[in-house]
Amino acid sequence: MSKIKSLEELRKLREEVQTRMKLRENSDKSEDLVRIKVAMATCGIASGARETMRVLIEQLDQQGVDAVVTQTGCMGYCYAEPTVEVTLPGKEPIVFGEVKEERAREIIDKYVVNQELIDGIIPVNHQSI
């Protein structure tokens, strides 16, 4: 631990440590952020949902998007696992199916960043309350 010698250095340290606390800050104001749920029931995990989640988090980070990524149980679309539900602030949630690494990147780069729709959208037949 070296000494902080100026306001500038304190600011630098703050920025550095803030990234580590981002998850907590974001959870506090989750309504205003991009929310992504990754289905992680047995079917999801078996089809590689864990890897999908890792890629999503990594990609969000690279794009500098503040988001909350959580796991959820089976959404019922076991034929299309891994499935991911994305909710942009103020929009209806959209569920994407068969989200492997490639599509995960696409979701972030195209839908989340530019709000362009992409392939793989599953017509939603349920409503979360």
Place this chain on the structure above:
Amino acid sequence: MTDYRMNILVCGGTGCRSSEGATLHDELVSLLADKGLEKEIQVVSTGCFGFCEKGPVVKILPDNTFYVQVQAADAREIIEEHIIKGRKVDHLLYVAPETGKKVSDSKHMDFYKKQVRIALRNCGFINPENVDEYVARDGYAALATCLGEMTPEQVIKEIKKSGLRGRGGAGFPTGTKWELTSKSIADQKYVVCNADEGDPGAFMDRSILEGDPHSVIEAMAICGYCIGADKGLVYIRAEYPLAIKRLKIALEQARNYGLLGENILNTGFNFEIDLRYGAGAFVCGEETALIHSMEGKRGEPTFKPPFPAEKGYLGKPTNVNNVETYANIPSIINKGAKWFSSIGTEKSKGTKVFALAGKINNVGLIEVPMGTTLREVIYDIGGGIKNGKEFKAVQTGGPSGGCLTKNFLDTPIDYESLTEAGSMMGSGGMIVMDEDDCMVSIAKFYLEFTLDESCGKCNPCRIGNKRLWEILDKISKGNGTKEDLNRLKLLSNVVKDSSLCGLGQTSPNPILSTMDNFWDEYLAHVEDKRCPAGQCKAMMQYVIDPVKCTGCTLCSRICPVAAIEGERKKPHEIDPVKCIKCGACMEKCKFEAISVA
């Protein structure tokens, strides 16, 4: 790079730790390591979440899942179900008492909805043993702003403008206090933090020191800059070991970062903080007694003036503030006096932390904007009275305060309104009583406390309180007369008017306020020799209903003093002279034939 995808926050406050919270934390850490998830999931030991009623508390982020009464044995289920499979552990979720429904996340809990957290902003959010997490939450930015961009006068002006008043109880304007000390001329001045929290059932200051010690350290340094002091002292009771430990760690980390010590942030400002331990005497919360105790003298108060601002610790100008007062300072500097003064009422700005205790559903620590009503605190945040009983009174201000009845439930919480209602703000203890509480006993309980804690220096407090207690004792034993009630009132006022310090000047308040609000109950004790709440044992009489009694002899066999007689299969009788009112017979009777008259 976001290091972790999930956080498990485990409450590390004294309350939760005493019910196995520390073991739970270690268990979670070791299970995560077993599963190879230690790089993805972070376990954080935080300060108090405030929801002490249901501790140990665990919060999972980012989904804000709030688990209550979590045992170490539940750790495996949390990891395997929630963390790995994303399924919430149903039986650990909080059940809302009003609806009986499970609440999936903390954002939907009534307990948190009405709270505004300034002093507690980091409690239950950061790891208090990690200075970096404090820095990430704008920690020490206020100190840097003050040292680098503001003159001491400007800082004092800002604090004055914010309207912040002392949170220890008396409500003296903080900025004015700082200004007074800054104007005293001396070669050495001191900044003192009063962490001698003594009200029964109160733990606001302890929780702040346990959950966010750096906020107090930062504020003390700012105060030092303003008044021209390079030395700070925290007077803390030795019975707060966890708070002391965390404070020591925090001091060490601040020193290592150069945020304490010499030439802080290269501005030429020096500031150092030491700890002084108190032995837990209530009177040492009074600032002059506190200063004497720190000097190694008897913890006895002296007459003011001179005020500590002129002549305090070692005869030098000293600024004494309470823990919670300090905890507000960094936010005021960072967000501005205007922001702070926009919260609260006309004369009481900002928020106040309360420790909810007694017959209330959600026992715990809360922070609400000034002006919130007692009803909102007790019913909306506190979840109402335990076991569906009737609300009777709420005690605020500890042994110096008073009891307020349901007529006062809509009183807004601020310094003036509470005083007007016959109680006081105090340091933030709030004890709720239900229909089963006897107000004479309550007054006696508080007086017993002040009697114990009186330092004995002045006669009115030492002897007067003793006499007051004797009169109350007489009344509660059924031997009181109406004359005693007059004497009680008269003597209470004498003790109030003639005692040396705040302890004696306020100790009769619980008597006076209960007499004002529950006069009928006092009358019942002296005139009818009856305790309406059924608490005063001496006045109780256990009787057997001859119609319901089957003569089973169970009660006479169980009675420890052989006070019950009767033939088999014939109604029994209790001898009131022999009876010690233990209630064993009533508890055991299978026919509900025994009752209290």
